[in-house]
Amino acid sequence: MTAEELRDRLFASAERMGWPHEEVPSFVSPQFRGRPDASTAPLPQEAFGIRLGAYPAIVAPVTLGTSAEMQEALKLLHSQMVIARSYMTRTELINAHIFICAVNPSPKADWRSVIDIAERDEAVCRKLVWLPDAKKLNTSYEAFRDRTFLAAPWELAVERRDAALDRVQGLAANLLVEAGLDEETASKWIDIVNQPDQDEDTMVERLVRARGDLQ
Incomplete structure (x- = not known):
């Protein structure tokens, strides 16, 4: 997997949230804003500057190799983020992130330890690492996404609430059928009861009428 693919997946996640998103080449410029000369600090060879809603990122x-190699890579990323910050607004600075796509993991490396080095280092900004699983690519990305500001926990809550509501309504329908209503009338009764903004008299009248429609 590549950083380009991670960028595209982040864009897709922002799109799903209804957020604006764009590539920002100035974030990976070798020059500070307003300065003609390039920085003399070593910078990463491949990186993308992006903005996801109010969140700027690299x-x-x-x-994924040794701890020393990760620390060296972080130095390059820190230098690039310092330049990127010169192009950000004041309100964006606190939201800056570095998203790392782990590539070519060494079979001898302690991946978790190396990833922890990056994610626990909050110098300059927060960092998160995506370790793609080639066999479960979407699942590994979703697990990564859910640790970011792009997570949407309310969607799961809505799904659970709806599932619970469906179970309750199913039980109510079964009880109504056992009490003598046919399935179609039971379904109508549940729909009527679930409608908001109606007083008790109106509800009773509609329930009686719904049953009478089938007699």
Whole structure:
């Protein structure tokens, strides 16, 4: 997997949230804003500057090797983020992130330890690492996304609430059928009871009428 793919997936997640998103080349410029000369600090060779809603970020690949190699990669990313911050608004600075796409993991590397080095280092800004699983690519990305500001926990809550409501309504329908109503009338009664903004007299009248429609 590549940093470009991570960028595209982040864009898709922002789109799903209804957020504006764009690539921002100035975030990965070698020059500070307002300065003609390039920085003399070493910078990452491949990186993308992006904005997801109110969140500016740099997306870059890092090879998962030794702890020392990760620390060296972080130095490059820190230097790039310092430049990127010169192009951000004051309100954006606190929201800046570095998203790392782990590539070519060494079979001898302690991946968790190396990833922890990156994610626990909050110098300059917060960092999160995506370790793609080639066999479960979407699942691994979703697990990564759910640790970011792009997570949408309310969607799961709505699904659970709706599932619970469906179970309750199913039980109510069964009880009505056992009490003598046919399935169609039971379904109508449940729909009527669930409608908002109606007084008790109106509800009773509609329930009686719904049953009478089938007699």
